[in-house]
Structure formats: C-alpha cells, structure tokens
Amino acid sequence: MVPLVSFKQFVNDMRRQKLRTAMTMFGIFWGTCSIVLLFAFGKGLTEAQLRSMRGMGENIAIFWEGITAQEYKGLPKGRRIHFTEDDVTQIRQRGQHVERISAEYISYDVNIKYGKQSTARNIHGVWPEYGPMRNVNPVFGSRFINDRDMAERRRVVVIGNLLAEDLFGEDDPVGKEILVNGVPFKVVGVMKKKQQDSSYSGRDSRAGFIPSTTYRSMHSRRYLNNFVVQCKPTSTMLQTRREIYEIMGAKYKFDPSDTKAMAVWDTTEGFAFLKTFFIAFSAFLVGIGVATLITGGIGVTNIMNVVLEERTKEIGIKMAMGARKSFILWQFVTETLLITAVGGLLGFLFAWLLVSVFPAFNLEDYVGTPTINVWGGVIVIVILGLVGLGAGIFPARRAANLQPVQALKLF
Amino acid sequence: MIDLKDVEKTYVTGTVEFKALKGINFRAEKGEYISVVGPSGSGKSTLMNIIGCLDVPTAGEYYLEGRPVIEMTSNQLADIRNRKVGFVFQAFNLLPYATSFENVEVPLLFAKLNGRYRRRRVLEVLAQVGLADKVNNKPTELSGGEMQRVAIARALANEPDIILADEPTGNLDSASGGEIVRIFDELNKLGKTIIIITHDVNIASRTDRIVKLKDGLVESNGNML
Numbered sequence: 057m058v059p060l061v062s063f064k065q066f067v068n069d070m071r072r073q074k075l076r077t078a079m080t081m082f083g084i085f086w087g088t089c090s091i092v093l094l095f096a097f098g099k100g101l102t103e104a105q106l107r108s109m110r111g112m113g114e115n116i117a118i119f120w121e122g123i124t125a126q127e128y129k130g131l132p133k134g135r136r137i138h139f140t141e142d143d144v145t146q147i148r149q150r151g152q153h154v155e156r157i158s159a160e161y162i163s164y165d166v167n168i169k170y171g172k173q174s175t176a177r178n179i180h181g182v183w184p185e186y187g188p189m190r191n192v193n194p195v196f197g198s199r200f201i202n203d204r205d206m207a208e209r210r211r212v213v214v215i216g217n218l219l220a221e222d223l224f225g226e227d228d229p230v231g232k233e234i235l236v237n238g239v240p241f242k243v244v245g246v247m248k249k250k251q252q253d254s255s256y257s258g259r260d261s262r263a264g265f266i267p268s269t270t271y272r273s274m275h276s277r278r279y280l281n282n283f284v285v286q287c288k289p290t291s292t293m294l295q296t297r298r299e300i301y302e303i304m305g306a307k308y309k310f311d312p313s314d315t316k317a318m319a320v321w322d323t324t325e326g327f328a329f330l331k332t333f334f335i336a337f338s339a340f341l342v343g344i345g346v347a348t349l350i351t352g353g354i355g356v357t358n359i360m361n362v363v364l365e366e367r368t369k370e371i372g373i374k375m376a377m378g379a380r381k382s383f384i385l386w387q388f389v390t391e392t393l394l395i396t397a398v399g400g401l402l403g404f405l406f407a408w409l410l411v412s413v414f415p416a417f418n419l420e421d422y423v424g425t426p427t428i429n430v431w432g433g434v435i436v437i438v439i440l441g442l443v444g445l446g447a448g449i450f451p452a453r454r455a456a457n458l459q460p461v462q463a464l465k466l467f
Numbered sequence: 468m469i470d471l472k473d474v475e476k477t478y479v480t481g482t483v484e485f486k487a488l489k490g491i492n493f494r495a496e497k498g499e500y501i502s503v504v505g506p507s508g509s510g511k512s513t514l515m516n517i518i519g520c521l522d523v524p525t526a527g528e529y530y531l532e533g534r535p536v537i538e539m540t541s542n543q544l545a546d547i548r549n550r551k552v553g554f555v556f557q558a559f560n561l562l563p564y565a566t567s568f569e570n571v572e573v574p575l576l577f578a579k580l581n582g583r584y585r586r587r588r589v590l591e592v593l594a595q596v597g598l599a600d601k602v603n604n605k606p607t608e609l610s611g612g613e614m615q616r617v618a619i620a621r622a623l624a625n626e627p628d629i630i631l632a633d634e635p636t637g638n639l640d641s642a643s644g645g646e647i648v649r650i651f652d653e654l655n656k657l658g659k660t661i662i663i664i665t666h667d668v669n670i671a672s673r674t675d676r677i678v679k680l681k682d683g684l685v686e687s688n689g690n691m692l
Binding site for chain 1 (some may be wrong): 516519521541542545546547548550554559560562563573574577578621625683685
C-alpha cells in the first residue's frame, strides 16, 4: 500500500498537466452527457407517445352498428344490427372477459351556455364506468358520474378541461349551473388535462358527459351510437370481441363469425404496433449509445497515447529517483479513475441540468418529458473509465517494467 | 563500497547485439573522488548506469556495501536509487512542469518522509547549491547551470553516500560548469563518494583518480590513494 504522502505528488502531476487532464476529462464528460441525454429524451418521447395513445383509454374497443354479410339460420344477409342499453347490460352480465363496459349516446353540436358564454359541443350520455375506462378522470375536488346520478336521472354534467375554460375562464366550474340545450345542468366534474392522439367523436377535452339515463329521458332515442368495452387484464381483446359477437349473435340471430354485423375499433391493435415500434426505437438508441461510447473510448485512448512519450520519460525520472513499480501503476490507476469520475459526474450533472431546464421551453407536448436514468449514467461512466484505464495502464505497465535507463532513453 | 567483477552488458536491438561492457573490474572506496574518461562508445555511461542501479548487468558480479545487487528485487533496487545513490544527468532530467522545490521533493516523497521534514530538507539542499532564491521557479525559468544545480540538490535530498554524475557539465558553458565542479569538490570534502564521467581534462585533473575506459574494458584504473 502506497501511503497518502504520494497523493501530493499525484495532485501535483494532475495540476501541472492541465491540457491532457482537461482533454481526457472532456472526452468522458461529453460521452456521458450525450448518452444520458439520448436515453433521457428517448424515454421521454416513448412515454409521451404511449401516454397519448392511452389517452382514449387502455385495452378498449368501440362497437358500432353494422349490416350482416352472411345468411344465417334462414335469415337473409343485409340486416342492420342496432343495439340498445339492454344489450350492453346483457354483455356486462354474461361476458367473462369484460372488465368495464358502457353504453354511449352522442348528440353533436349541442348548445351549451353559462352566463353570456355560449358554445356548441358534443354531449355524451354514458355510464359511470365510462370515466375510468376512457381516462376521463376528474380533477381534484370534482367527480365523474355515479350510480345515484344514474338511478335518479340527475341533471349533472362532467365537462372537458377546455370546455371548462371556454365557459368559465379562470373560475371553478364545480357546483355551477350551465344550460345544455336550454336545460339546466349542474357541473359536478371537470376532466383532468390529458394527452389524446385519437378519438371517434371529437376530443374529450371539449365534450360534456351526462348520465345515460338522463340522456334517454330527454331524447326519445332507442338505439345507442356505440358502446365501449375494456377487457380484463388477464384476457385478450380478441377473446373479448369473440365473446361479444357470440352474445349479440345469439340475441339478434347472426353468425358470430360475421364481422360485418358489428363494426369494431380494437385500439389494442395499434397499441401493440406502437410497443413493437418503441422496442425497435430503444434498440436504435442503444446502437447510437454504443457508437458514442466507442468514439469516446477512442478519444480517451488517443489522448493517453499522445502523452505516452512524455510520460515514459517522466516514469523513468521517477524510477531513477526511487519510485517503485507499484507507485507508478497506482498513480496511473488513481489518475484515470479520478479523471473519469470527475468527467463522468460533470457530464451527468450537465445532462441533468439540461433536462431540468427543459420544461421551460414548453416542448413537452411534442417530445415528452425527458427522464434521467441514473443507472444508465453510472454504466456509461464505468465503461468509459475502463476504456481509459485500459488505455492508460498498459503503456504505464510497459514503462514500469523497463529498467529506468530504458525509460529515460539514455542508452 | 562499490565492487564490480567481470561485469558485462550486452544490448540487443532486433537481431543486432552490441556489447557495451566486456568484463569490467572496478572498485571504489568510501569518500573517493573518481573521474571516468574515455572516447564515445567506450561504455562510460553504461558503467555508470549499472553502478547507479538504473540498469542491470548481463553477466558478472556487483556488490554494493558488500551486498550482491544482482540478486536484488526491483523494490530493493528502487530503494537503493532512492537512498544510497544520487544521480546527476547531462540532460538534467527535471520534471518540466514542477518547480525547483517540487523537483527536489520527489525523492523525499518516495522515501515516505513527513511534510515538515521534507520542506526543511528541500530548502536546505537548495540553499546548499546556492538556489535559495529560485525555490518556486520552473525549469524553463532557470539557466542551464541553475537547472543542473536543482538536479544536484535533488540527488542530495536523501543524503546518499554516493553521487554519480554523467557528464554534468556537458550542456553548460565553462563558467556554469566551473560552479558545478566546485559543488562536487565541496561534497567530496563532506565525505561523499563521487564518480564523474567527463571529457574535460580540467575536471578530471581535480579528482583523486582517473579511470580510463576503452571498447568496453578498463584501460587504466588510475592510482588508488
């Protein structure tokens, strides 16, 4: 073990060779910083995409009426299949794979008024389960439609966050009364702001949601616009769809394999694609990361080699003055480790700083919120450190194994 | 004190062998002041490097204070270089980025001496060579003579018994060279064993004994006092 007293010399050496130390440190700094940023933004982007994909709801499918395309049990093809709220109730009772389900009536461009503010937006008549399933989540201090609203056909409404801004500006809408087509409704909920990249009837942020029972009492409508199903986490949407076709097929007499009888949008299909895409995207990022690491490693190795000549002489002088082999090696190892640690840490902190100030640029809707991966940073620093160590220690060992006179190039 | 018997040194460069020393016998007693002379390529520097443990012989025996150097480990050799022998080079071999103080401190650091002692000792030896006012100068800020005096101070730092100097005035003008030689004279009076390689007849004539080398052999061993 070399005592601490040698540490002074080591610090001296580092201080004296500013350029070399700074260049090596910068190599490590840059490598660490770029890889940490690469992964931070990659992760942010992936999560933003997945979040806005989930904005309409996770593991859901939407069913619309259709026209049969096959003859079935003596009945002709070309029959229109509508559904009612009773059908949806029946699916909920009998469906083994159904986690949540909701009927949905929609009225388009309904006049909505609060005080002097007036606008025309869509009104959805839905069930309480619709909220959690479709990610229409209430902000703190408000709620979604509940079972009592349904049972008592209350005139309550949950409004999208942008509709709330349009009508109320900065004011709190909860508890206030608005006019929907001239009928007074009490606002019980405001939807939490969300990312939504797909829809089938306009964005939820500008819509209003009322109990389906209330909707039916105001409109003499028999048939639904559509219903929305969420499958159980343990089931696949394909199983769920098949089950629903069987239940509805038995009731309305159509072949369960007749896909034209009901139109369906299975959002899990797009989700599966996106997941595959992001696995490929991550692999791409890892590829770039590896390339950056190699570049950084080559840089560090180069710097170490450039100073080899100067260092060999220095090693020779020190050995002539009585330095042991172990000291020479110890000095190289500590030096490299310290340079790597400081450079890596600075790179990491710089990346962290950039990520921290990033929200100020208001670009999060486009590229997501970058997230630092601490372990990724540590791995990068360790790899660059090993590269630097390899680049530094082999020449040092070669020099330390020479006779002092050879290192001094005296012969 | 220094006793070399039939020492040979062969350098191999690729397939070419060069025999620098062909069987040298050399003795030096404590307190002797010796100059080594001879034409270029006669093996002077090689002999000096072997005596200073900067290099090892290919064959023969070398006893330093009665101990066989041939059998020593690399750590033991490092300790000898650190404490027993002070080496002064023609090209000074100072660390270019360090001050006079830091250069002289190097052997003291390797000897694991404490900071207060090191500081006192560095200032002491720098004063001894007349550089008390150049403690914080780097080699680039010193003249050739001053650099060589820093190197001598460094060689003296650990109070070695033996000082080896390989053409210490070779890179200096005659005035600076004269000062360096006077320092060696004084050191010898203090009891140090001093061996100097030189081409300069004036320097050689001041020493107690002149050893002549030719073609890797001792041509004349001078007169032992």
